Amino acid sequence: MTTDWHTLDREPSVTDLYVRAATRRKITGTTLPDSGLRSGIDVDPKRLAAYRKVCGFADNALLPPTYPHVLAFALQMQLLTAKEFPFPLLGLIHLSNRIRVLRPMGGVGRVRVSVQVQNLQPHAKGATFDLVTTLDDQLGPLWEAESRMLCRGVKLEGEPAEQVLAPMLPMTQVAQWKAPADIGRQYAKVSGDYNPIHLSAVSAKLFGFPTAIAHGLWNKARTLAALADHLPTANVNIAVQFMKPVRLPSEVTLMASAAGSSGDFQLQGAGDLEHMMGHWSPIT
Template sequence: MTAALVLPDLTALPKTGPLFGRAALTARRKGKASSSIPANAVTLRGLRFDAAHIAAYNAVCGLPEGTFALTYPQVLAAPLHMHVLLQSNYPFPLLGMVHIANVIEQKAVLDLDASYDLRVQVGDSRRVPQGLEVDLRTELLAGTEPVWSAVTTVLHRLPGKPGARKAPPPPPPAAAAQYRPFSVPEDIGRRYAPVSKDYNPIHLYALTAKAFGFPRAIAHGMWSVARCLGELLPQLDQAPARLEVRFKQPLLLPSRVTLKFQARNQGFDFDLLAREGGKLHLSGRLDGSLK
């Protein structure tokens, strides 16, 4: 059993440059399917939102002006996710780790002038045919009350023959779908990186992405889902309270894509597809029920 670490509280987000440097050093880790996953945790105290940064995020993601997107705290928390996974008791390398899913819930309207605490903890893990999935749990706290939460799921691929794949879920009931085509520019990774502080080389240039096995740079997953929200939010009567998304295949840059969506209750089911060939990049569900 590997002991969990409750790390000292932070008063500022860790700088991502040193975090990526430390992540490269984790390549020597040799985690196995049987490895114990420690429930490392850390809390950032006194987080305050920056209106200029929110505006820059909205602009690069194509979100309506004045929006506080469900995805925004997730982006802020990313350095904390790296911080808990970089601790020496965590058995897997961060290089090659794949972000595969998110479930995000907003429980109350946020006061953007207030101070919050942001807490991250390593959560459940499970063996899947492709490797080991690990959940990272994030909460935005007003005092002791969570006002926003997320479960981020990452995949560590493991050597060996993969097990049997689960049957795909049944398709949703037939309904009228709408389609919104848009183009994803070649430089979107470089434009999003200063806002998200995610300078992973797979997102920046074709040359740096090729070093990691990609034919071209790929879009940040959280940019892709936020760009989908930019198309969906203007059509909701009220602010969304829940977002589920599962990332499927990398979105190479540049690309032409189509957002396919259909109404469901107070929200939408949606898919982001390649315009040629129909390759599925992500699937999601947005619930618009926050009063």
Template sequence: MTAHELTSSPSLLPLYAKAAATGPLHRGTELPDSTYTLGDVTIDRDHLVAYQRVCGFRVADVLPPTYLHILAFPLSIALMTEQAFPFPLVGLVHVNNTITARRPVRADEPVSFTVRADNLRPHPAGHQLDLLAEARVGDEPVWSGVSTYLRRGTPPEGTEKPERRELDPQAGPLTTLRVPENIGRRYAAVAGDRNPIHLHALAAKAFGFPTAIAHGMWLAARVLAGLEGRLPDALVHDVSFKTPVPLPSTVSIASVPVDGGWDLDVRSARNGKPHLAGTVRPIA
């Protein structure tokens, strides 16, 4: 295993430039055995507040469960731009995200991160893989995240189509949310994820989208923020990203209480197209 012990968070803009320049060179059938670690990250209070505001959370000293994802994200991009990584970064689609928050983490607690790739597997639309992130306070594991990415292509023969998880959109009260045209730029300014498909309509059209689309992790966080004060302290938050949310648009959010947690469904308020399906469950 190749260990990369970092002393600061990688800068994303040079990594994106590297990804664009080296994309055609990424070919392979195995994931690199690299791990990236970053120790004792001090939470920037101004950055935390900016994240809380853009995602709709209350301003508080406790980190939202989704906040540590964006602190681990640059390590994931560093790994995915390695020469040994089998796929170009451009074209990977974030299709699922699972967060396990074992307890609330406070802004005054230094956090250490470890990121690695695992579980390259066939999928009916190509191949999937997981980026695994773990956060610790001292020696205590407090948070983990599994980001599942899809590389579209020809799947191996006999690949079975996974069962789709759907929630009846009429199963619970609906909340209507207006998603503004500039939310991609606002979230990118905080999260650092400056994929062109989220920033401007013209840039998104170059990648085959009719308009810019919202970040999936912004949508996941925004839905979670709507449940603030009604969430377990220790939880598993799992979301599947179905179809992109065009900017601007209006979405309908259904949240149904289940087993001490929630079932979640986000759809277009105009035509009912599913955007996100998810669950929140308490950890015993």
């Protein structure tokens, strides 16, 4: 499929896009649009510093490996609330996320962000698609990611094909931390992601959750910050599968294999509850 790219001269207003998302609650089709969005975006040092603090990243010269998701968030919102997109944004479930850091992300000031959707597939509970995001700097491709999203209630022909990450290496405890009751609101301030399921028990209950849950990408970011000494800074593929949500507040434990070019990690809750499974490996 050839992507029909549209270039925006400025970053969209997230506030306006949330209003649009709130008014679209129905499935309107089963075909993904072939259009994508691009825009030049500057890295805001103050916002980056706040993100580092909330997610636990060290203040160094490298852009955190998960931060490009923040740079791309407004464009992603614009794409997922467009009339051509057939699924309601509110209610989408983030199943997995894969990022590839192609080169060291040092000295990054301005990038071109591109977003598109592809790979619509049947799922036992509906349908999944990939939200694909890429970053380019003046030297070319820098970072890319796919977030697999589930829309419940979509009916597609074909057999569901689910991929499950499984640890291959022995793991030991690396870190432990608390996810406080307000971490959803803290992360929303630095990321722009004000999904109601993360903000409070009251708003989460409107979407079927007994209490607020942590953002999946905060779980991943907090984990990668704790694994900074384990992971390569470039030429690395980091994939995670989100499992049981982290209910707020909670205490979680990070398990990981020894540092190296490849490894496994797992985020656990009380009673060995599996919140997230992950793996890192060189880009081949």
